[in-house]
Amino acid sequence: MRLLVAGGDRVDAGKTTFAVGLAARLDDPLAVKPRAGNDLWFDHDDAVRALSAGRLYGKDAARLAAATDADGPEAINAVHRLWRPTPGRTGMLGETDRTFLADRVATGDGDRVVVNDRVDLPGAVRDLADDPVRVDDVAAFNDAMADWHLDALSRLGERVRTADRPVIVESYADVADPLRAPTYDAVAVVEPGRCRVYDGRRWEIAREAAGDRADGRLEQRVAGVTDGLEPLSTHDLRPLSSEARTNPAAVADANHDAYDGLLAAV
Known part of the structure; x- marks a missing residue:
């Protein structure tokens, strides 16, 4: 099972907090942040x-690494x-x-x-x-x-494709896909106040239809994909205290409805 967590806002969308809670919800996942x-x-x-x-x-990769017992942030951040x-x-x-x-x-x-x-x-x-x-x-x-x-990125993408456990891929900023390689089973687009859930294969088709740039300047943005794609479900996200955000189990509990919707889309 491969899940993508993307952001609807360029800055502070809440992707990492969402991904950390999702890691607590799943059984021994591999969580990666390819670019940061x-x-x-x-x-x-x-x-x-x-x-x-x-x-x-950065602190986002460090939080993901700590939540999944990875061997340091560099191990999950290409x-x-x-x-x-x-x-x-x-x-x-x-x-x-x-x-x-x-x-x-x-x-x-x-x-x-x-x-x-x-x-x-x-x-x-x-x-x-x-x-x-x-x-x-x-x-x-x-x-x-x-x-x-x-x-x-290719080597990290191969780890994602061949993993024998659940995989969480966290994107960066509002980029639609940080790897452009694997097909995801489901996608969560996170932004302040809500989470939209998409079918992974339809996400890939919409991303390809929207076009892509692989050079150092421009990349496909989330809005370019979601503009032509209907979510399977939409879920409210409530703000969390700084203490709760540092507790993956508390995040998993607070976002249980969104995680249920994401896993139901797999």
Whole structure:
């Protein structure tokens, strides 16, 4: 059984909390967050915590890893990107008001670090790797993506396809599918106040019909898929206290109706 948790809002949709509760609902699932990112300004404490240990990961992957006894966030997160705000400017990859500093990419033998060679990198970022891959434009980034990112995502996708236990794939931002590889049995689109449940095969067909971009700039958004697709069911989600959000069992109890609907769609 493969389940996708996607977000209806670009920021703070509640995907990770939903995925953590779903992990508590299922029996020994594999939970992965193929792509993730955080911001050196808005997520400063989280970023510094990882960088000070010579690592690059985010709190969402860390929460998923802890909820499923995974061997650290890097084990379930193929690509992690670190951003920095650049107000009023467009980043190298076409980002508005921010630009990427570095990507950590999981390889079959340790991690590879890809850095933006057009910006002044903080010392902790420079220290992540002795021999980083340096990119200075979109063409160079896409070459690096072909060499490293796609391979890392392909290998994680193979883990998802061949797993002999339930799998939860958490997307990032409002991207419709972070892997573009497996067929999901059911999809949950989470946003503040509600969860919409979709048939996995119909989701894939609608995603393909909406088009896709595999380069470093644009990816298919959730709205581009849901605009032409009716949900199987819709469920209310209530806000949770910070204490409840740290307790997977409490999240599972609070969202039991949405989880029932998602599992019924499998």
